[in-house]
Amino acid sequence: MSRFSEEEISAVYRAIRERRDMRHFLPDPIDPAILTRLLEAAHLAPSVGLMQPWRFLRINNLVLRHKIHALVEAERAATAEALGEREDEFLRLKVEGILQCGELFVAALMDGRERHIFGRRTLPEMDLASVACAIQNLWLAARAEGLGMGWVSLFEPVALAQLLEMPAGARPVAILCLGHVEAFYPAPMLALEGWTQGGSIHEQVFHDTWGNTETPE
Template structure:
């Protein structure tokens, strides 16, 4: 059996699950330390090895360390965040306003992972029925990057409160390239035990058993042996 075909060892498997369970959306704990090039290269390689429909590999990676560029992005965030706050009222709005939702300037590196919606030509294998598969594929590159970063002790925060058209203008993106994920990246002082939105009382993790259906949406899973495993 070749090395690529063998099952993961117990330690390797535990490391994978640890990265999944301990991954956090980091906003407040960034350190100024630069990411060494060998580490950054490993993260980008991990992202580039994500699966993609028709092997189209629609992603590009825009590395952003310019303070001027990041200040422009931050201005867009503040504008959009002010709009978002008006979705809530009373105590909920005050809780929202107190949340730290970005680390654009604090993190030593920003990264925009884009999706080139024209890559692969007009007829990409597997994309005929679901044209958004290029976007979904790029999300897998984001997840690969994020999990690899956690394994390296590096925090990542996804800033989604941005005007995508303005962001595309700031980064001078071609018209067919969509800025899918704007990420703040850097070493951190700590990884929180729980997601920050959970610790701040914004939302709690939903119970897994309530999200599993059997054969059709209307039929709940009644396999108690499997349900019991979720408690472990």
């Protein structure tokens, strides 16, 4: 029988529903066996042409972690300035847990991607979509294990690539904070902080033509 049991199905939907973009972490270390399972889950993600373009850099060096944090702080300030009248409101938000989380990873696109044409001839950005799938697998597996993860995108890609000595053509996509948390947010943090609210399915699912939200009879 290919269908999962009701308990297994419920667990899958629970992980999806309760996943949160976490910013608050405890410094406790992650069990190595669990960390291996999480990375294996990421590696099982779908990818265009089975190219598996993701690379995960585990940041062990504390000095390097602080340098990455400095890059994020610089972009945080630039983003705040670009937001204009919402600058002060943005600066009050906690946007990362780089110095607090138990594990820090940088998810990146590999170099040499131009040789992979299958599925990318007209949509070359599918390599990025594949990396996003790997990150989502990691995220959901972490939630199932009771661990929090936060995706940080506030950084200048060229500067981070140079800091991590990436080869030409490779590109950082996300800084991932991973670790134990005291509690998971009951709702997305940006919603709790009043920054924004998510849209409804009705607004985001169209029927037959763009913008048509009328459900067929």
